Amino acid sequence: MKFKMVLVILLVHAVATLVIVAGKRTLAVTSAAPVESEESVGAVPSEGGDEAENRRDVLLDVKEARPAPAIAEGIWINSETTSLKNLRGRVVLVDFWTYGCYNCRNTLPTLKRFDENYREQGLTIVGVHSPEFDGEKKIDKVREQVRALGIRYPVVTDNDHETWRAYDVEAWPTVVILDKQGRIRYTHIGEGRYDMQEKVIRQLLAEPNGTDASGVLKTPDVKESTTDEKSSPDRVVKSEDEWRRLLTPEQFYIAREKGTERAFTGQYHDHKEKGVYYCVACGNELFSSATKFDSGTGWPSFWNPVAASKIRTETDTSFGVERVEVLCARCDSHLGHIFDDGPPPTGLRYCINSISLKFARK
Numbered sequence: 001m002k003f004k005m006v007l008v009i010l011l012v013h014a015v016a017t018l019v020i021v022a023g024k025r026t027l028a029v030t031s032a033a034p035v036e037s038e039e040s041v042g043a044v045p046s047e048g049g050d051e052a053e054n055r056r057d058v059l060l061d062v063k064e065a066r067p068a069p070a071i072a073e074g075i076w077i078n079s080e081t082t083s084l085k086n087l088r089g090r091v092v093l094v095d096f097w098t099y100g101c102y103n104c105r106n107t108l109p110t111l112k113r114f115d116e117n118y119r120e121q122g123l124t125i126v127g128v129h130s131p132e133f134d135g136e137k138k139i140d141k142v143r144e145q146v147r148a149l150g151i152r153y154p155v156v157t158d159n160d161h162e163t164w165r166a167y168d169v170e171a172w173p174t175v176v177i178l179d180k181q182g183r184i185r186y187t188h189i190g191e192g193r194y195d196m197q198e199k200v201i202r203q204l205l206a207e208p209n210g211t212d213a214s215g216v217l218k219t220p221d222v223k224e225s226t227t228d229e230k231s232s233p234d235r236v237v238k239s240e241d242e243w244r245r246l247l248t249p250e251q252f253y254i255a256r257e258k259g260t261e262r263a264f265t266g267q268y269h270d271h272k273e274k275g276v277y278y279c280v281a282c283g284n285e286l287f288s289s290a291t292k293f294d295s296g297t298g299w300p301s302f303w304n305p306v307a308a309s310k311i312r313t314e315t316d317t318s319f320g321v322e323r324v325e326v327l328c329a330r331c332d333s334h335l336g337h338i339f340d341d342g343p344p345p346t347g348l349r350y351c352i353n354s355i356s357l358k359f360a361r362k
Contacts, residue, residue, distance in 0.1 A: 056187045059200050065183035072162035075139055077146050079154035082296020084182050088341035091204045092178040093125045098132050099145035101172040103191050108149055110194045115153045120260050122205050127155040130164040179204045208321055236282040236331040254355040255281050255333035263298025266354025275361040282331035286310050295349055302350040303342045
């Protein structure tokens with residue numbers, strides 16, 4: 001009898017010891033300091049409240065959406081310094097990532113596809129590089145990785161995690177999609193949900209440009225050209241075959257077929273010389289460098305033409321969204337569009353294709 005009691009006590013003691021040891025091992029694993037590596041696994045999000053969870057992976061109604069915080073100051077790659085205010089009128093996908101994150105790298109093919117397919121339709125992707133380790137803060141290394149990974153959309157550094165905190169980000173990668181008025185309409189943490197993200201992008205692109213909370217369209221207060229203005233004696237009128245012979249294929253596609261060049265590819269989007277921009281087709285004087293500004297959109301932007309009589313406007317509904325098209329008043333060549341998110345004193349942004357222009361230094 002005593003022998004059995006001793007045996008039971010020994011067994012209980014052994015089991016207790018195993019539990020304690022296992023518990024200590026588990027604690028050691030979960031509390032160990034992270035080891036820096038060039039391919040760190042994305043962090044697991046911490047448990048948030050029900051309200052935060054309910055606002056993820058769903059397209060929020062305009063009334064529920066909050067204005068997106070400003071992007072903190074950092075070094076911009078693939079573009080000039082810009083801001084969300086300059087991107088008003090465009091759908092913006094903000095990707096919080098770091099190049100050492102394995103999960104972040106897995107999302108890049110989809111983000112690059114979104115950029116390629118929807119940039120010309122009004123999507124801007126901004127990669128906010130929020131490093132996990134000190135080694136990922138070096139700007140030369142970030143530039144090298146952006147180039148090596150084939151990222152063509154704008155990337156801004158967030159070494160102090162100021163933007164990360166402003167957006168309440170918890171893990172790499174996190175995608176936040178803003179509508180044309182700069183409101184947060186969709187959030188996703190981690191990989192996956194790519195089909196949902198694409199549906200959100202398409203729906204936000206289809207929303208009227210410059211809508212307020214009630215969904216009412218706000219368009220620039222620009223008078224559409226009259227028939228008398230179109231019949232000016234100074235006008236240049238040619239057949240499409242004549243224009244085709246005079247212009248390069250790229251110029252003909254943009255100026256005569258109302259095409260759009262890819263953002264950040266035109267020769268004048270980052271052009272800072274002083275002078276005048278003329279119509280590439282007829283030589284009509286259109287814009288001055290004095291009214292040119294950096295909009296961050298990837299196209300040359302002006303807050304006013306040299307004279308109202310130099311351009312004319314038409315309503316454009318080609319993408320299912322009402323926009324104001326800008327044309328050369330002399331030859332009807334397509335130049336670009338006008339938006340109401342420009343700087344003072346006009347508050348307008350004449351978003352113009354570089355290919356539609358030719359520059360003369362003064």
